[in-house]
Amino acid sequence: MNASAASLSPERELAVFIDLIARYFQTVGGSAPVFLVPTLETALPPQLDCTGYMPVTGRLTGWIALSMPGALLCSLLDHIGENQHDEAAQLDLVAEMAGTITSNAREHFGERLYVNPTLAAAAGDFPPELVPPTLSFRLPFRWSGQDAYLLVALHP
């Protein structure tokens, strides 16, 4: 971990995730999403059709999740040339996206962020391996007319 990674402010952490989500969508989907107003959540927000969870250990523990509607995932699958659009494909993609965005964040957070294999769940299901957060940070965004969000549930 470098000195700058150790002293990232919440605003800087937000900027990191905005940049990483924008980069992912720009690279894979051809355009960046529009980011909406972030919020602090005191309960688990309602999950959209498919949610990918990246469990995190190390100096920060908890998880980071990406929750997305099926229509958005189908649109991304189209962009990458994938014909399979069923729920299995959507769950696979959202897990891969959550893993990619969180893993990319190690460039900024260093060893504070030790990532683990991703989990995925359909709406209404929550992975039994994870603990629902008492406080989390929700970053909503819109792409291709569809709303999705990143949820950061980490604590030192």
Place this chain on the structure above:
Amino acid sequence: MKLLIVDDSLIMRRAIERCVSTGRFGEVRVATNGRLAVEEFARFKPDVVTMDITMPEMDGLTAVERILRANPKANILVVSALADKATAVEAIKRGASGFLLKPITVESIQAALDDILED
């Protein structure tokens, strides 16, 4: 030429396969974790491997080490989202031929494979 794609994501495995389906590789096989990659490498003897890192059962860096212990000339391109320099350095230290950061594009993976196979 033969290619082994190692990734726990079905969508990623198929995306990589589409990226390289330009006639260069006559045979492509896949593995879904590091342990299966080590086993498949021994059977398939590919010319090049694309290897994810964060996978269940056995991670990609351990698989790189085990494959190279038995096959010192193996060509392995690590394809990972882990963006810190320490991870890339560790992959090369363990013997990987290259490191490509996810998310990938057709151009980025073709160029990375070109670099490895030209060497």
